Structure formats: C-alpha cells, structure tokens
Amino acid sequence: MRQALLLVIVLASIRCAQSGSSVAERPSANPAPAHRGPFGLSMVSTPDGKPVPIEGFGVLDDCSLCHPRQAEEFDGSFHSRAHEEPFYRAFAELARAEAGEATYAWCTGCHSPAAVVSGLVPGTKEDALPDAAKAGVSCDVCHQVQELTGASGPWKEPGNASFVLAPSKTKASIRAEIQSNPAHGARRGEFLERAELCASCHTVVHPTNGLRVEHTYDEWKKSVYAEKGIVCQDCHMRTVEQAVEVARTLKPAVVEGRTSAMSAKDRAIHPHFFVGGNADAERLTGSATHAAMAEARLQSAALLAIEAPEKGPRGAELVLTVAVTNVGAGHELPTSLTEIREMWVELVVRDADGKELLRSGALDEHDELPPKTLRYGCALLDAKGRETFKPWEAASIAWKRCIPPKATDREPFRVAVPRDARGPIAIEARLRFRSASPRVVKAVMKDAAYEPRVVEMASATASVALE
Ligand code: HEC
Ligand code: HEC
Ligand code: HEC
Ligand code: HEC
Ligand code: HEC
Structure with a gap:
C-alpha cells in the first residue's frame, strides 16, 4: 500500500x-463509497424499488408531432444518442467485457436509465433491447423523474443517477399554472429548474472506491454562477449568444416560443439542444447543427x-x-x-x-x-x-x-x-x-x-x- x-x-x-505549475491532486476518496441500491451500482430507482414496464417510456417520435420544436432541437444532441453514439457504444462494450455486466449497468443507469429501471439491463443482449430502452437521456427520462434522491443518499448530494424514475400519466413541467391537455396530464416538477437534476448524472462517482471521476456540479457549486443562482439550464438550455451574455452579466435570459404545436401563443421556453464542447457531433450523433453549436460554445x-x-x-x-x-x-x-x-x-x-x-x-x-x-x-x-x-x-x-x-x-x-x-x-x-x-x-x-x-x-x- x-x-x-x-x-x-x-x-x-x-x-x-x-505540465509546468500543475497541482497534483491527492486521491480523493469518498467517505461513503460503496453503494448498492435496488438496481445495483447505479443510484437510479423506482417508487417501490421494483422494475417498471418499459412501455411507459416513449421515444422521440412519441413527442415530436405535438412538440416539433423541442424534438427537432433535441434530435442529434448527445442526450438523444447517449446509449447509441458509437464512441460511447464501443466504450460501454469494453466496460462490459473488462469489468462485467454490473459495471455496464452502472454506465447504463446514466446513459439510458429506462433500460435499468425496466429491469432489462443487466441481462438483455444489445440487439434484443426495445427502442425505448436505447433512447438515452430521452424526453421521458427528464419529464418522468418523480423525485431527486441525492440529498437523502449516501453522499448527501447528487451522483450516479440519483433519482426516482417511473412512467406516469403526467409529465413534469416548470409552469406554475399546470393544465392537463388532451394528450397527457402535467404536474409541477420544481426539480426541472435546479442544477441538481443535471448533477444527478453529471457527477460520476466510482461505484466501489468512491473516486469522483466527473464533477462538473462540484465545480459549478463553488463558482460565482451558483452564488448568483445561474444554473446549468441558464446556459445549456439557451442559445449560444444568450449563454455568452449570461456568463458576462450573470443574469438569466429568456427565449420565447411555442410549448407545443397546439399552443395559442408564445411564452418562455427552453431550447433543448443541450450542447457542450463535443464538436464531433456530426460523426457521432449525425448532427452538423449540434457540431457547429459546440464549436461556437468552445470559441466563447x-x-x-x-x-x-x-x-x-x-x-x-x-x-x-x-x-x-x-x-x-x-x-x-x-x-x-x-x-x-x-x-x-x-x-x-x-x-x-x-x-x-x-x-x-x-x-x-x-x-x-x-x-x-x-x-x-x-x-x-x-x-x-x-x-x-x-x-x-x-x-x-x-x-x-x-x-x-x-x-x-x-x-x-x-x-x-x-x-x-x-x-x-x-x-x-x-x-x-x-x-x-x-x-x-x-x-x-x-x-x-x-x-x-x-x-x-x-x-x-x-x-x-x-x-
Ligand atoms: C397529441 C399531442 C401531444 C403529444 C403526443 C405530447 N404532448 Fe406534451 N403537450 C401537449 C400540449 C397541447 C401541451 C400544452 C401546451 C400549452 O399549454 O401551451 C403539452 C405540454 C407539455 C409539457 C409542458 C407542460 C406545461 O403545461 O408547461 C411537457 C413537459 C410535455 N408536454 C412533454 C411531453 C413529452 C415528453 C411527450 C412525449 C412523451 C409529449 N409531451 C407528447 C401535447 C402533446
Ligand atoms: C435532460 C433533461 C431533459 C430532457 C432529456 C428533455 N427535457 Fe424538456 N425540459 C427540461 C427542462 C429542465 C425544462 C424546463 C427548463 C427550465 O426549468 O429552465 C423542460 C421544458 C420542456 C417543455 C416546456 C416548454 C419549454 O421549452 O420550456 C416541453 C414541452 C418539453 N420540455 C418537452 C420535451 C420533449 C418533447 C423532449 C424530448 C424531445 C424533452 N423535453 C427532453 C429538461 C429536459
Ligand atoms: C453518473 C452518471 C454516469 C455514469 C455512471 C457513467 N457515465 Fe459516461 N457520461 C456521463 C455524462 C454526464 C457524460 C457527459 C460528459 C461529457 O460529455 O463531457 C458522459 C460521457 C461519456 C462518454 C463520452 C462520450 C463522447 O462521445 O465523448 C463516454 C465514452 C462514456 N461516458 C462512457 C461511460 C462508460 C463506459 C461508463 C461505465 C463504465 C460510464 N460512462 C458511466 C454520465 C455517466
Ligand atoms: C455560464 C454558462 C454555463 C453554465 C452555468 C454551465 N455551463 Fe456547461 N458549458 C459552458 C460552456 C461555454 C461550455 C463549453 C466549454 C467547455 O467544454 O467547458 C460548457 C461545456 C459543458 C459540458 C461539455 C464538456 C466536454 O468537454 O464535453 C458539459 C457536460 C457541461 N457543460 C455541463 C454543465 C452542467 C452539468 C452545468 C451545471 C452544473 C453547467 N454545464 C453549467 C457553459 C456553462
Ligand atoms: C439521466 C442522466 C442525465 C441527466 C439527468 C442529464 N444529463 Fe447531460 N448528459 C448525460 C450523458 C450520459 C451525456 C453524454 C452522452 C454521450 O456522449 O454518450 C450527457 C451530455 C450532456 C451534454 C453534452 C456534453 C458534450 O460533451 O458536449 C451537455 C451540455 C449536458 N449533458 C447538459 C446537461 C444539463 C444542462 C442537464 C440538466 C438540465 C443534464 N445534462 C441532465 C446524462 C444526463
């Protein structure tokens, strides 16, 4: 030792x-490393800890007719291909081969949580999975989250897909006056406005030794942005130009548009591109639009x-x-x-x-x-x-x-x-x-x-x- x-x-x-003046980081062990929930190494769960039917999760096409704008923006994002994009696919298969099915399920808990809460992963061969299990971080993942569980979990903070997920007759929304519509019900999901929603997956904790491998949320939390209440959504669910202004002024920006094809008027909406710094989108997710946006984000x-x-x-x-x-x-x-x-x-x-x-x-x-x-x-x-x-x-x-x-x-x-x-x-x-x-x-x-x-x-x- x-x-x-x-x-x-x-x-x-x-x-x-x-590399010059770089500071060496000592191993940052976590006080409560090992975690095993009802779905193994991932923290993702369901209301009673039992698997839920995969049929309760839609795919993009189930939303695109009525939400053309959100669907178009989302299609080709890394979220929309989080299970299927070829670099991840190859990496995940390598993890499965080298570290086993339980580790693979840990990856899948963040990259396509519906596959885990439906009980299909671990255990199902890739080509036998239904489309909804391969839909990645899909519409029905974020909008069917029931509760964030990071604060009550072993680390008292988000990580490793720390949320309860279940099919529901209602979609979570941030609107204060929620109205059910002919297609589906709606409920207020206050968590959608919080950085902790993103942090539940954008904090990757090694499942057995507790090393914090990815910690975007920790970095944000110490920043002036967190202090001023500027959350992930304020930059990643806004246009690139707006995000530049948000960073400069530390004030949120508003985008207006239609919530659905049936909406009578424009109101504050949230672009669903979810673009970061990965400019290989054209090759990996098939979207030149997302690639160009990633380049613009990097250049700003x-x-x-x-x-x-x-x-x-x-x-x-x-x-x-x-x-x-x-x-x-x-x-x-x-x-x-x-x-x-x-x-x-x-x-x-x-x-x-x-x-x-x-x-x-x-x-x-x-x-x-x-x-x-x-x-x-x-x-x-x-x-x-x-x-x-x-x-x-x-x-x-x-x-x-x-x-x-x-x-x-x-x-x-x-x-x-x-x-x-x-x-x-x-x-x-x-x-x-x-x-x-x-x-x-x-x-x-x-x-x-x-x-x-x-x-x-x-x-x-x-x-x-x-x-
Ligand atoms: C048949 C049409 C239809 C389909 C299909 C549909 N929706 Fe909706 N959705 C609506 C309408 C209409 C509204 C209300 C728009 C408004 O009030 O302006 C809405 C509102 C929403 C809202 C916001 C709720 C609010 O009041 O702010 C969310 C979130 C949502 N839908 C998610 C989804 C998701 C996810 C899917 C796919 C799984 C989906 N919808 C499929 C018609 C549809
Ligand atoms: C990574 C999580 C995530 C995914 C995936 C996601 N959404 Fe959203 N969605 C949000 C958040 C967050 C908001 C509210 C934004 C806020 O609070 O700043 C929102 C808002 C909405 C709204 C209300 C109108 C608006 O734009 O604000 C609709 C409708 C909607 N989403 C539909 C969809 C559909 C359809 C898909 C798939 C094509 C989808 N969402 C995928 C997180 C997500
Ligand atoms: C706690 C949730 C979580 C777990 C567990 C997780 N990931 Fe990820 N992974 C993410 C997030 C969030 C990103 C996006 C970060 C980024 O792109 O900068 C990501 C990005 C990636 C990428 C980069 C994709 C690209 O095209 O650049 C690869 C590859 C990847 N993960 C593989 C894995 C593998 C393999 C495992 C399991 C051994 C795993 N991940 C476990 C959340 C997770
Ligand atoms: C002030 C605006 C701003 C806020 C707030 C913000 N980001 Fe970012 N984010 C950016 C910019 C600009 C980039 C592109 C440069 C880079 O890769 O870091 C980026 C890149 C990323 C990437 C891609 C990294 C890579 O190399 O692939 C991820 C993942 C990400 N952000 C997640 C988050 C999460 C999660 C939060 C909240 C905890 C957040 N961001 C808050 C502006 C922001
Ligand atoms: C269910 C888990 C999950 C949730 C919740 C989630 N993400 Fe992600 N996110 C991922 C994964 C996994 C990837 C990487 C997919 C890949 O490349 O294979 C990703 C990729 C991204 C990227 C692109 C990174 C790049 O390299 O360009 C951005 C930006 C991002 N997420 C922002 C957000 C924001 C903002 C939220 C909160 C509103 C959020 N995410 C919520 C799992 C999640």
Whole structure:
C-alpha cells in the first residue's frame, strides 16, 4: 500500500514537471463509497424499488408531432444518442467485457436509465433491447423523474443517477399554472429548474472506491454562477449568444416560443439542444447543427493572452507568459471527462527571418500531443498506479490542471534568443480543444475509429523588439 502511494506521488510529480505549475491532486476518496441500491451500482430507482414496464417510456417520435420544436432541437444532441453514439457504444462494450455486466449497468443507469429501471439491463443482449430502452437521456427520462434522491443518499448530494424514475400519466413541467391537455396530464416538477437534476448524472462517482471521476456540479457549486443562482439550464438550455451574455452579466435570459404545436401563443421556453464542447457531433450523433453549436460554445469559453516585455535582450533568455482565462463556462475548463478531453496551447516563437526559436504543443506525426505541452485536463491512475483512461479502473488522480470559472491560469515559457537573431520577435499562441486523442479513440473503437476534430478556441499574437 505504502509503495503504491509512493508511486502515485512520484508519478504525480513527474507529470507536474511536465505540465509546468500543475497541482497534483491527492486521491480523493469518498467517505461513503460503496453503494448498492435496488438496481445495483447505479443510484437510479423506482417508487417501490421494483422494475417498471418499459412501455411507459416513449421515444422521440412519441413527442415530436405535438412538440416539433423541442424534438427537432433535441434530435442529434448527445442526450438523444447517449446509449447509441458509437464512441460511447464501443466504450460501454469494453466496460462490459473488462469489468462485467454490473459495471455496464452502472454506465447504463446514466446513459439510458429506462433500460435499468425496466429491469432489462443487466441481462438483455444489445440487439434484443426495445427502442425505448436505447433512447438515452430521452424526453421521458427528464419529464418522468418523480423525485431527486441525492440529498437523502449516501453522499448527501447528487451522483450516479440519483433519482426516482417511473412512467406516469403526467409529465413534469416548470409552469406554475399546470393544465392537463388532451394528450397527457402535467404536474409541477420544481426539480426541472435546479442544477441538481443535471448533477444527478453529471457527477460520476466510482461505484466501489468512491473516486469522483466527473464533477462538473462540484465545480459549478463553488463558482460565482451558483452564488448568483445561474444554473446549468441558464446556459445549456439557451442559445449560444444568450449563454455568452449570461456568463458576462450573470443574469438569466429568456427565449420565447411555442410549448407545443397546439399552443395559442408564445411564452418562455427552453431550447433543448443541450450542447457542450463535443464538436464531433456530426460523426457521432449525425448532427452538423449540434457540431457547429459546440464549436461556437468552445470559441466563447476562453480568452488567451500573451504577456511579454516590449523589448528583449539578444543572446539571453526571453521569458513570456501565456494566460488562459475561463470567461464563459460555468464550471472548470475543460470539465467532466477531462482524462479524455484535450485542451492545450500551441505556441510558436520566430525571429524576423522566420527562424523558429521555440515551438510547443504542435501535434506530432501521429497527431498526438508531444511531451511538455501545456495541456489542461487530468490523468487517472488505476489501483496499481498505472495511467488509465477507463473510469472503471480509476483509483486516484495523478495530476489535474483545469481552469475554474472566471479564473486565469498562467504558464511561463523561456525562449533562448540567439545573439544574431533579427528583431522583432513574433509570438503566436493558439488554444485548441478536441474531445479525445486519436490514440484513445483507436484503443476504444479499433477499426471504426474516427478522427477527432481539433477546434481553435482562441488565439493571440505578440511582438518583442530586440535591443
Ligand atoms: C397529441 C399531442 C401531444 C403529444 C403526443 C405530447 N404532448 Fe406534451 N403537450 C401537449 C400540449 C397541447 C401541451 C400544452 C401546451 C400549452 O399549454 O401551451 C403539452 C405540454 C407539455 C409539457 C409542458 C407542460 C406545461 O403545461 O408547461 C411537457 C413537459 C410535455 N408536454 C412533454 C411531453 C413529452 C415528453 C411527450 C412525449 C412523451 C409529449 N409531451 C407528447 C401535447 C402533446
Ligand atoms: C435532460 C433533461 C431533459 C430532457 C432529456 C428533455 N427535457 Fe424538456 N425540459 C427540461 C427542462 C429542465 C425544462 C424546463 C427548463 C427550465 O426549468 O429552465 C423542460 C421544458 C420542456 C417543455 C416546456 C416548454 C419549454 O421549452 O420550456 C416541453 C414541452 C418539453 N420540455 C418537452 C420535451 C420533449 C418533447 C423532449 C424530448 C424531445 C424533452 N423535453 C427532453 C429538461 C429536459
Ligand atoms: C453518473 C452518471 C454516469 C455514469 C455512471 C457513467 N457515465 Fe459516461 N457520461 C456521463 C455524462 C454526464 C457524460 C457527459 C460528459 C461529457 O460529455 O463531457 C458522459 C460521457 C461519456 C462518454 C463520452 C462520450 C463522447 O462521445 O465523448 C463516454 C465514452 C462514456 N461516458 C462512457 C461511460 C462508460 C463506459 C461508463 C461505465 C463504465 C460510464 N460512462 C458511466 C454520465 C455517466
Ligand atoms: C439521466 C442522466 C442525465 C441527466 C439527468 C442529464 N444529463 Fe447531460 N448528459 C448525460 C450523458 C450520459 C451525456 C453524454 C452522452 C454521450 O456522449 O454518450 C450527457 C451530455 C450532456 C451534454 C453534452 C456534453 C458534450 O460533451 O458536449 C451537455 C451540455 C449536458 N449533458 C447538459 C446537461 C444539463 C444542462 C442537464 C440538466 C438540465 C443534464 N445534462 C441532465 C446524462 C444526463
Ligand atoms: C455560464 C454558462 C454555463 C453554465 C452555468 C454551465 N455551463 Fe456547461 N458549458 C459552458 C460552456 C461555454 C461550455 C463549453 C466549454 C467547455 O467544454 O467547458 C460548457 C461545456 C459543458 C459540458 C461539455 C464538456 C466536454 O468537454 O464535453 C458539459 C457536460 C457541461 N457543460 C455541463 C454543465 C452542467 C452539468 C452545468 C451545471 C452544473 C453547467 N454545464 C453549467 C457553459 C456553462
């Protein structure tokens, strides 16, 4: 045990050295790790803990006729394909093969909860599942939640699908004056307005060792957004332009439109795109619209600046600093699957003859990040202290470098300026993001691997005269 810990610390410090000033995060064990509910490792449940009929869950087509706007926005979101999109599918099958059916059911509790509460997962072969069990985070998941249970659970907070889900004659809505309509009843679901609805799935806790693998909600809760009552919905159920304003002003925005095709007038509605930073939507969920929106979100999330002196010496070292500020995200940048997501800085410094004095963060011949890149994200270690990107193997965090909301991260770079260099010196920096590295995508998807798109989030230039 002591040896394993030592190894973790050594590895952590090697990583820190690699990525500059990064702070090594000690294993964050949870006081109440192991949890077993009526549906196994997932916290998801039903009113009496017994399976409910899958027929009580609709698919998109059951809502689209009367709610064309919500259905159109939702179709092609990662929620709409949370069970079927090919990267997840391959990853989940890998989990099933390596860690077993119980772990697979833990994944499914968040990625397609209807399959778990209906008792179909664990146990049913993928091609024998009805469509409603493969519908992902569907309309009838959020709108048929009966109760959030995180606060009364083992961690006293949301995580691992901490809600009661059951088919119901009424759909949950936030409207104060609820009226049943010819198609279905409605009830007031106050939880729809709360970040804790999202947090129930956007907090991933390792089911046996309690490591908090994904913690977007924890990051948000410590932020000025939480303080001002700006919830996940205020950015992710608004247009990109509105979300930018929400982040800038810390005031909510309103979208108007039709609740249903039968509605007589416009009122405040909530765009159902649920776009984050995954710009591979075209390849993974078949939606170019969602991909373009993810790109726009990424490009509004950060500011990049180069801090350098106006004049520098010849034949000596020039120190410049790259500063990245999280201006638009209500949580850390990047967030959630940060062991897989890659956000990094590419920096090029040239003299006036175009001679390269420094290059950092340029992809190598395999399109991978070279060592010593200024990368934001984290690395997970398994129980033996080896690096892993598989959440079910994770036992501790080797290093983590993510930028909290509204915070700035700085990294110095040292450039040796030759005596014969011609000034001025030109500095170019770019902040880049991709949802995974080609190496990880290949390890998971084998021959079906896709090429993750690289999005330029921000760029900056500076010039230094030579003395
Ligand atoms: C036959 C038409 C029809 C179908 C099918 C339908 N709805 Fe509705 N729904 C309505 C009408 C009409 C309203 C009320 C609109 C209004 O008051 O402006 C409504 C309202 C809602 C509301 C908001 C309640 C409120 O009063 O604010 C939710 C949530 C909702 N529906 C969810 C769903 C879901 C999820 C599905 C698919 C499983 C679905 N609906 C299928 C017609 C339908
Ligand atoms: C991830 C959870 C989630 C999913 C999935 C989801 N909704 Fe909603 N829906 C909400 C929330 C949250 C609100 C209210 C927004 C708020 O409180 O800010 C809402 C509001 C609505 C409303 C009221 C009108 C409006 O836009 O505010 C309708 C109708 C509706 N949803 C229908 C649907 C349909 C149809 C689907 C599937 C195509 C769907 N929802 C999928 C969370 C969800
Ligand atoms: C507590 C709920 C929860 C559990 C349990 C869970 N996930 Fe997820 N998963 C999420 C959420 C939320 C996201 C979205 C985060 C994001 O995209 O940044 C996600 C994203 C992913 C993605 C990224 C998809 C993409 O296309 O980039 C993969 C792959 C994935 N999960 C695999 C798994 C596997 C395999 C398991 C089980 C071993 C699992 N997840 C367990 C909630 C969960
Ligand atoms: C039942 C579980 C569940 C709930 C509830 C839920 N999510 Fe998700 N969410 C997921 C999963 C799983 C994914 C990733 C699916 C995939 O890529 O395979 C996801 C993906 C996303 C993404 C896209 C991430 C990306 O990489 O671009 C956003 C944004 C998001 N969710 C926001 C929300 C918000 C806001 C709420 C609350 C209104 C919410 N989610 C509620 C499970 C959930
Ligand atoms: C102030 C606006 C804002 C708020 C509030 C906010 N987000 Fe985000 N979110 C963003 C932006 C901008 C991005 C794109 C940059 C990034 O990936 O972090 C994003 C990205 C994401 C992603 C995708 C991460 C990835 O790499 O795939 C998820 C998942 C997500 N948000 C979930 C949430 C949840 C859950 C909450 C509430 C606890 C929330 N967000 C609150 C603005 C916001």
